[in-house]
Amino acid sequence: MTLNRKFFLGFIRIHILYHASQKEIYGVQMIGELKKHGYKVSPGTMxxxxxxxxxxxxxxxxxxxxxxxxxxxxxxTSKGQKILQESRQKIKKLLNEVMAF
Ligand SMILES: [Zn+2]
Incomplete structure (x- = not known):
């Protein structure tokens, strides 16, 4: 795993959880989805x-x-829903701070 990938791992995990909250997902499909958003994730990582x-x-x-x-x-899962909800709040705060320029 490259340094950048390690750095963005949390974003990728949140992205996966978000889509899994919308409907069922599978590996190849998520690789394509993440690619659209500029993340190059190989099957060996996904x-x-x-x-x-x-x-x-x-x-x-x-x-x-x-x-x-x-x-x-x-x-x-419901545990996943909980952490996704928590992530949303943290993303909002982070956005407010890092994008406020
Ligand atoms: Zn997406």
């Missing part, structure tokens, strides 16, 4: 992030067979 979010209880997953391939879909 999957460990999803796994740790699940291990920490912020996401839960289910497996589905999609054209012969097992795909893991993730959705947000």
């Amino acid at each position: 999957y460990p992030i999803l796994h740790s979010l699940e291990e920490e209880g912020f996401l839960k997953s289910r497996k589905e067979n999609v054209r012969g391939k097992i795909r893991k879909y993730y959705q947000i």
